[in-house]
Amino acid sequence: MSEVLDSYPQLLRGAWITVQITVYGAVLALVLALVFGLAGTARSALPRALNRIYVEFFRGIAALVLMYWFFYALPLLGLRFTPIAAAVLAIGLNYGAYGAEVVRGSVNAVPRAQWEAARALNFTPFQRLRRVLLPQAFALMLPPFGNLLIELMKATAGVSLVSIADLTFRAKQVQASTGQTATTFxxxxxxxxVIAQALQVLVRLAERRSDRVLGRRLPTRPAPVAATTGTVVSP
Structure with missing residues (x-):
């Protein structure tokens, strides 16, 4: 046990790489989810077709297979990626496809009356999206986005297979040097x-902020009580 704990600097370096890949992959996945998710809500058939092609293709391919493709196969065609770039691209493309469905479903879940009210106020399509639809849809996206973020973080354990010294890679090195498999893992x-719980806390904070912005969690004001009779006075 002590030998494994003495290797904590090595494990911390691996954990930092895991956090970095999680952040980079999450940013890429979020951008792709917003672009293709909003395309799925468009009236035109072309953006909706692009949404379906992207979602069905990348959702149907394992992130690890994509990672192998970027790191091992594409260099044979003249396209070379660093290990971290290959990992981020694979994870971002894969989880961005899942996120695109979350965005599309959340935007479509905004009550139709909100769309009609924005039109009645003569908002441009961009104003309707930015000021009315996205703030309400964002609150609906956060819980499933939180789940996807944790799943994305766990998927980073596979990046050790393309020689990235992440947490899993460092753990294998510690296990090989100490021989303590159970303790190391x-x-x-x-x-x-711990990383997953930290991500969950950040998502919960974002949910609370979104609820406050939308006025869904207004502070409750206690009703004043008459001093003499003990009856509640309506405000």
């Missing part, structure tokens, strides 16, 4: 759990 299990 118990430690990184805890580290992954």
């Amino acid at each position: 118990a430690v990184i299990l805890v580290v992954y759990f």
